[in-house]
Amino acid sequence: MTAQSRPVPGDKDRLAEIHLQIGSRLAGQDHRYTSGRRQLVDVLAHAGQPMTLPDIVAADRNLAQSSAYRNLDVLVRCGAIRKISTGGDHAHFELAEPLLGHHHHLICTSCGAIEDIHLDSDVELLVDQSLTAIASQSGFTPIHHSLDLHGHCADC
Amino acid sequence: MTAQSRPVPGDKDRLAEIHLQIGSRLAGQDHRYTSGRRQLVDVLAHAGQPMTLPDIVAADRNLAQSSAYRNLDVLVRCGAIRKISTGGDHAHFELAEPLLGHHHHLICTSCGAIEDIHLDSDVELLVDQSLTAIASQSGFTPIHHSLDLHGHCADC
DNA sequence: CTCAGTGCAAAGGATTTGCATGCCG
DNA sequence: CGGCATGCAAATCCTTTGCACTGAG
Numbered sequence: 001m002t003a004q005s006r007p008v009p010g011d012k013d014r015l016a017e018i019h020l021q022i023g024s025r026l027a028g029q030d031h032r033y034t035s036g037r038r039q040l041v042d043v044l045a046h047a048g049q050p051m052t053l054p055d056i057v058a059a060d061r062n063l064a065q066s067s068a069y070r071n072l073d074v075l076v077r078c079g080a081i082r083k084i085s086t087g088g089d090h091a092h093f094e095l096a097e098p099l100l101g102h103h104h105h106l107i108c109t110s111c112g113a114i115e116d117i118h119l120d121s122d123v124e125l126l127v128d129q130s131l132t133a134i135a136s137q138s139g140f141t142p143i144h145h146s147l148d149l150h151g152h153c154a155d156c
Numbered sequence: 157m158t159a160q161s162r163p164v165p166g167d168k169d170r171l172a173e174i175h176l177q178i179g180s181r182l183a184g185q186d187h188r189y190t191s192g193r194r195q196l197v198d199v200l201a202h203a204g205q206p207m208t209l210p211d212i213v214a215a216d217r218n219l220a221q222s223s224a225y226r227n228l229d230v231l232v233r234c235g236a237i238r239k240i241s242t243g244g245d246h247a248h249f250e251l252a253e254p255l256l257g258h259h260h261h262l263i264c265t266s267c268g269a270i271e272d273i274h275l276d277s278d279v280e281l282l283v284d285q286s287l288t289a290i291a292s293q294s295g296f297t298p299i300h301h302s303l304d305l306h307g308h309c310a311d312c
Numbered sequence: 313c314t315c316a317g318t319g320c321a322a323a324g325g326a327t328t329t330g331c332a333t334g335c336c337g
Numbered sequence: 338c339g340g341c342a343t344g345c346a347a348a349t350c351c352t353t354t355g356c357a358c359t360g361a362g
Contacts (some may be wrong), residue, residue: 032336034342053326064344069327071342085243090326106296115294123286130279131305138271139310140262147303149287154295188361190317209351220319225352227317246351 015045018099022080029078037071039063041080041095050084050092050105050114088112097144104147110156119147171201174255178236185234193227195219197236197251206240206248206261206270244268253300260303266312275303 022041023033043059044051053072057063072093075081080099084092086107092114094100102124106115119127127145135142178197179189199215200207209228213219228249231237236255240248242263248270250256258280262271275283283301291298 030341032341034336036343066328066345067343070329073328083243085241087239087241087247091243106291106294108296109299115296117287117290117294119283119286119290123282126279126282127275127303130275131273131303134273134275135262135305135307138262138273140264140271140305141308142305143265143307145303145305147283147287147301149291149296149298149301151291151299152297186316188316190361192318222320222353223318226354229353 015042018045018095021099022075022078025078025080026074031074031078034071036063036067037075040068040071040075044081044093044095049116050094052090052092054090056093084114086112086114105149106153107148107150108153108156109150110152113153113155115153117149171198174201174251177255178231178234181234181236182230187230187234190227192219192223193231196224196227196231200237200249200251205272206250208246208248210246212249240270242268242270261305262309263304263306264309264312265306266308269309269311271309273305 019033019038019041022037026033026037039060039062040056043056043063047055047059051059053065053068056072057065057068072081072083076083076093079096081093082096084094084105086092089112094116097103100116101118103116103118106117108114127147131145132142175189175194175197178193182189182193195216195218196212199212199219203211203215207215209221209224212228213221213224228237228239232239232249235252237249238252240250240261242248245268250272253259256272257274259272259274262273264270283303287301288298
């Protein structure tokens with residue numbers, strides 16, 4: 001066993017639940033939940049923070065680059081994974097909000113690192129209401145919002 | 157005259173003011189405010205919404221692609237222009253917030269279009285306070301936040 | 313004159329795709 | 338068996354860079 005991550009109690013159950021949900025999402029779009037896709041999800045669930053593709057293939061040498069890209073795309077399209085484009089060299093990927101919960105990011109403009117953060121629910125509510133109101137004025141149909149804080153992380 | 161944009165009263169003065177500010181920002185970093193850079197700013201100020209590079213060079217045929225990229229980079233680095241990376245094919249560019257005012261975006265996930273929006277200042281304040289509090293817990297130094305609503309625009 | 317800025321063409325690099333093969337249902 | 342999935346290598350395409358030339362101070 002690798003000791004690099006100490007799961008919180010119930011973590012294993014949560015992972016199983018995640019796999020179940022993703023499996024049904026894939027099935028709903030006539031896609032299979034193959035071992036390659038499962039490994040992808042394992043890596044992301046294990047990391048606990050957004051990863052780039054090089055991060056991902058480095059974390060599991062069984063993953064081929066092109067298949068990883070293709071499967072990430074499939075998983076993004078079925079709503080299991082979210083792609084984060086920061087403008088840096090690589091996009092980042094993390095489990096989607098239905099699996100990870102609604103959250104936002106601290107983005108380091110120096111090293112590109114991304115950390116997940118959670119806002120108070122009353123702030124979230126207010127933001128969502130404001131955005132919804134503005135969107136309706138433009139005939140815009142909201143799907144989700146993203147709120148990122150850009151700056152320098154503790155290491156930079 | 158092109159009728160496609162009806163400047164509000166004072167728009168011309170505002171543009172002059174923008175050029176002045178950018179000129180001094182560039183001078184502060186030992187860069188010249190050349191005609192190519194001025195044209196870039198004119199195009200962006202005139203558009204009133206974030207543009208991609210193809211948009212920009214199409215809007216002013218005098219702009220060479222490589223010089224446009226280079227000058228956008230210079231202007232981004234001196235704080236005159238902001239680069240927006242959405243994950244679509246092209247990055248978008250718009251005048252920076254000191255020139256355009258603090259605002260956010262509606263981003264269409266279908267066609268990639270971006271529209272500027274403004275939130276109530278009390279919402280902004282609350283968001284900023286929340287983010288600042290969270291950042292300090294992580295030893296993160298905030299520079300600015302971005303808040304985007306992703307969804308489908310009226311045309312899609 | 314000097315050196316930043318410019319434009320063309322070529323290079324760079326993340327991501328995507330063609331194609332032959334493997335494997336699940 | 339039939340068709341999705343895989344992996345390798347090649348292609349794609351946004352963006353950056355090399356280089357010779359131009360223009361401003």
